[in-house]
Amino acid sequence: MALDRLFRRRRTRGGGRDVPELWLKCPSCEAQIYKKDLEADLMVCPECGHHFRLGVEERVRQLADEGSFEPTTGAVRPTDPLRFTDTEPYTERLARYQQETGRPDAIYGGTCTVGGVPTLLLAMDYAFAGGSMGSVVGEEIARGAELAAEEGRALVIVAASGGARMQEAALSLMQMAKTTMALDRLWEKRLPYVSILTDPTTGGVTASFAALADVILAEPGALIGFAGPRVIKQTIRQDLPEGFQRSEFLLRHGMLDRVVERRELRATLAHVLRLLHPEGGASDAARV
Amino acid sequence: MALDRLFRRRRTRGGGRDVPELWLKCPSCEAQIYKKDLEADLMVCPECGHHFRLGVEERVRQLADEGSFEPTTGAVRPTDPLRFTDTEPYTERLARYQQETGRPDAIYGGTCTVGGVPTLLLAMDYAFAGGSMGSVVGEEIARGAELAAEEGRALVIVAASGGARMQEAALSLMQMAKTTMALDRLWEKRLPYVSILTDPTTGGVTASFAALADVILAEPGALIGFAGPRVIKQTIRQDLPEGFQRSEFLLRHGMLDRVVERRELRATLAHVLRLLHPEGGASDAARV
Amino acid sequence: MPLEFEQPILELEARIRELRDYAEAGGVDLSDEIGLLEQKLERLQRETFANLTRWQRVQLARAPGRPTTLDVVERVFDDFIELHGDRAFADDPAIVAGLARFRGRSVVVVGHQKGKTTKENIHRNFGMPHPEGYRKAMRMMDMADRFGFPLISLIDTPGAYPGVSAEERGQAWVIAQSIQRMGRLRVPALAIILGEGGSGGALAIGVGNRVLIMENAWYSVISPESCAAILWRDAAQAEQAAEALRLTAHDLKELGVVDRVVPEPGGGAHRNPEGAMDALAEALAKELAELEPLSPEELLADRYRRFREMGAVEIV
Amino acid sequence: MPLEFEQPILELEARIRELRDYAEAGGVDLSDEIGLLEQKLERLQRETFANLTRWQRVQLARAPGRPTTLDVVERVFDDFIELHGDRAFADDPAIVAGLARFRGRSVVVVGHQKGKTTKENIHRNFGMPHPEGYRKAMRMMDMADRFGFPLISLIDTPGAYPGVSAEERGQAWVIAQSIQRMGRLRVPALAIILGEGGSGGALAIGVGNRVLIMENAWYSVISPESCAAILWRDAAQAEQAAEALRLTAHDLKELGVVDRVVPEPGGGAHRNPEGAMDALAEALAKELAELEPLSPEELLADRYRRFREMGAVEIV
Numbered sequence A, B: 001m002a003l004d005r006l007f008r009r010r011r012t013r014g015g016g017r018d019v020p021e022l023w024l025k026c027p028s029c030e031a032q033i034y035k036k037d038l039e040a041d042l043m044v045c046p047e048c049g050h051h052f053r054l055g056v057e058e059r060v061r062q063l064a065d066e067g068s069f070e071p072t073t074g075a076v077r078p079t080d081p082l083r084f085t086d087t088e089p090y091t092e093r094l095a096r097y098q099q100e101t102g103r104p105d106a107i108y109g110g111t112c113t114v115g116g117v118p119t120l121l122l123a124m125d126y127a128f129a130g131g132s133m134g135s136v137v138g139e140e141i142a143r144g145a146e147l148a149a150e151e152g153r154a155l156v157i158v159a160a161s162g163g164a165r166m167q168e169a170a171l172s173l174m175q176m177a178k179t180t181m182a183l184d185r186l187w188e189k190r191l192p193y194v195s196i197l198t199d200p201t202t203g204g205v206t207a208s209f210a211a212l213a214d215v216i217l218a219e220p221g222a223l224i225g226f227a228g229p230r231v232i233k234q235t236i237r238q239d240l241p242e243g244f245q246r247s248e249f250l251l252r253h254g255m256l257d258r259v260v261e262r263r264e265l266r267a268t269l270a271h272v273l274r275l276l277h278p279e280g281g282a283s284d285a286a287r288v
Numbered sequence C, D: 001m002p003l004e005f006e007q008p009i010l011e012l013e014a015r016i017r018e019l020r021d022y023a024e025a026g027g028v029d030l031s032d033e034i035g036l037l038e039q040k041l042e043r044l045q046r047e048t049f050a051n052l053t054r055w056q057r058v059q060l061a062r063a064p065g066r067p068t069t070l071d072v073v074e075r076v077f078d079d080f081i082e083l084h085g086d087r088a089f090a091d092d093p094a095i096v097a098g099l100a101r102f103r104g105r106s107v108v109v110v111g112h113q114k115g116k117t118t119k120e121n122i123h124r125n126f127g128m129p130h131p132e133g134y135r136k137a138m139r140m141m142d143m144a145d146r147f148g149f150p151l152i153s154l155i156d157t158p159g160a161y162p163g164v165s166a167e168e169r170g171q172a173w174v175i176a177q178s179i180q181r182m183g184r185l186r187v188p189a190l191a192i193i194l195g196e197g198g199s200g201g202a203l204a205i206g207v208g209n210r211v212l213i214m215e216n217a218w219y220s221v222i223s224p225e226s227c228a229a230i231l232w233r234d235a236a237q238a239e240q241a242a243e244a245l246r247l248t249a250h251d252l253k254e255l256g257v258v259d260r261v262v263p264e265p266g267g268g269a270h271r272n273p274e275g276a277m278d279a280l281a282e283a284l285a286k287e288l289a290e291l292e293p294l295s296p297e298e299l300l301a302d303r304y305r306r307f308r309e310m311g312a313v314e315i316v
């Protein structure tokens, strides 16, 4: 998870001290925050509202109804179809990420209910190779869409990704088509698909399944786009506009349905799913 | 026809002289053009290429294959459902336009072939109340679309209109929905619909059937838009950009397929219809 | 600011209030006098509203305090959640759209939105959408078809925005597309003219199987002011133009342009928005119940027939 | 400017030409010598092209003189007519689209377009589309479905344009929508990678029932230069990145990403564009003939299956 890595990095830089780090510095407002407070606030800075990146298990805990989650991912494992080596063989990179995260690849999820609605919930793991989409992520998403369609579930995908996985080259690219087309299985059954974009969601993930949901939610301040800001800066040789490619910018430009703070995310998601899913029940008002 | 009226106006201004006016002044480049030359050039200024407005019968002559045209319009006549009077009763206005044009309302057309393709060709008559769309224009277009669908014809509409006819108020407005929906009769039969926008095409005509063709052609320099330039100028209290709402501007902004000079219009229309219509035959190349 | 013809009513109301305050403060019994004045008030209001000119109706349709789309989604619907954006260029605040429940069933709602304050009106562009607004509306129509939910549209606009940017981005095109898209809905579509129904910008979301109108709303191909400016060459002739255009709810019912007039409480919807909205909710429920048994094909055919018959012509 | 590895071939060609001129001018018979040199030339060219590195193929794919979309519509199709515009914002010259005939049948064609001169390249944005380009492509897909015409897409782009304006107008969204739209075509869809197949900007019009590739074209999730800049932190390592990415026609055939490699004439398509395009025409005709008997449902299922199977995973 992103946070674990942050800790490790800081500890190393600090010279391998043994003292557990109880305080964290907010990258946005630079406030020192007590770790337990941050966790209690769902990893949102109590000073400035900055949304820290979230681990996938924590994400699932925050969204699924308590006790309802059953993992379905994990059986699909990456291979090295191109025998790819850059500064390090792809297989070694994979092994390292697998060891760090305890997962075969950059996605985690399963069946659950959200606000009582039967759901297939998938979360991309930014801590695993930057949440990049290779064959495994593509396959898990396609399977997720197919399973949701088969079982009459809503599909919810929490996106967090630097884009396609270069080490699988053209095969990664094909996952954009594969995931996109698999969504039509839900269309045929009139089952809803909600996408939640978190920091960061760029490249081939944005340009495929993540942008095609019935309802697109995003966490505040998340970087969302096709090209990365560095590439764009190189292209236009100018500074980027303030707030460019952040959630609020995208909302203004018509790409998102809502920007939702993490503490509201579960309620908003449940609200949408109950309206869209055939088993969403009667009105919330009627329930009370 | 627009030209006839222009002549009348000039004659009146000149003091009712009896001498036939053999020369015309181009409103764009101000050149004096010999009338016969202008007619030989399809009413396009030989100096600057300005496209004079064209009468509907001349329009049909220029587009339909020779000898193929059979009028279908004329049986539908306007009434005065609102008993509308402004500075003049609507019925009197109608009578005047009917006398001037010899047509019951602002549309003329019929069956023909264009490049051999069976077609239902309609042309709006700007000389009749500014080509405004009331119940008759709406009805003739809906009938045209239905007849084309029934007989397996392509539909071609030459638009020229200041917009909806105010004297029929809400009933005029409804013609936008009626004409738009009638087009679906062609969709069901996979028959093509080509729209030709001429100077001017604005208001409710642009915002309904005229903008919904499979292929949209326009004559050069035609004024095309939703709101009229005067209204826009009042709204923004600024001068309008150069070339604003002209064909070439709309092409750049993605609204048109092609801007076509009048001398090329019949060939381009035939080209498109042959490609789109099931009876379009084999390749042009193969014909030669 | 009250409308001119409302003045006598408001003055009488104020007098009754004063009298009541005085009676209460002084412990005097003025109930007879107050009762008489209240009868007079009721009569005055009834007479005023029975004899409204068309131009006065136009003023009522624009009166501050009338229910807007956001008021309606709040009171008439449950669980509304606003959805944003056209997925292409921008989110247009002049059109509000989202999902909601109406008496238990999920529906898609889309409507023009005016502001209640100057600031909000500037934000909402006075309810005059840009092309993005209509593209958002079309996205909502796709959503309605995708899930089989009824579409309910609330019309309240002086018209689509007549500006350079709107023209550049294809205002005419997007209105035409929206009319076409709505005509193709395979679900029940109900349109309600809440306040102003200004031309193509209103019709773009007005292609319902049933079209309802609030009693003091107007719907026309052009606003009275613009019509006067063109036909009379004098915008001040708006009153005359309003008469000529026959743009009131009852006119339109007579012309067959709308299917049902939703009665407003005495004094108009702006004086009793809740009452007006409750009447609207009843009307909606009735119409929807009639449409829901229809198949997608029947709904398409019904909508085609409805608009195909519009117009007044003579066949010779 | 010739590519480095082409130099020896071009020099030998020049020598043969000189010799032939000399022989002709002086009336000398040098046919034996010329014949020998021509054999040598043929061998040199064959050997050079048999041993091209992946990076050299990338250079060939970008070579000036290679057939572009407009060249293909001119030679391979009849009666092409270009159609413009996305009906929403602009016409994007980086994508060319229109109607044409292919061996008698009407087809819809859409493809990336690079320029042949610097000026034209600036106009065409070097074949890098903005969102409008993809929206135009989607309009063409609608047209293909509407009339039941096959869609033929020609891919030749370094990638979708990575600029501020493109991001503002939803580059990611429109690519996703275009992939989805193409996947839903109810008509035969053929995609051909003509030159460069750069990432999502290529795939957006690459969702064919069959995907063909010219022998010296490349197709990858990222350009070798960008890949090198990220993974090696040095764009100069592009040659190494090209090797690692396995982005050539034959690599992709092996990986199952493309269905057919269209052979280019000796020396590459840029040395003999007509020959290359005639080979392409033959390949197109064959593939189209196989797809045309399929029903819309079969075409949808076929395309789904094709892309559903993409990827390399292990199930435990």
Ligand SMILES: [Zn+2]
Pocket (backbone or CB within 6 Å): A026, A027, A028, A029, A030, A031, A045, A046, A047, A048, A049, A050
């Ligand atoms: Zn902070």
Ligand SMILES: [Zn+2]
Pocket (backbone or CB within 6 Å): B026, B027, B028, B029, B030, B031, B045, B046, B047, B048, B049, B050
């Ligand atoms: Zn001239």
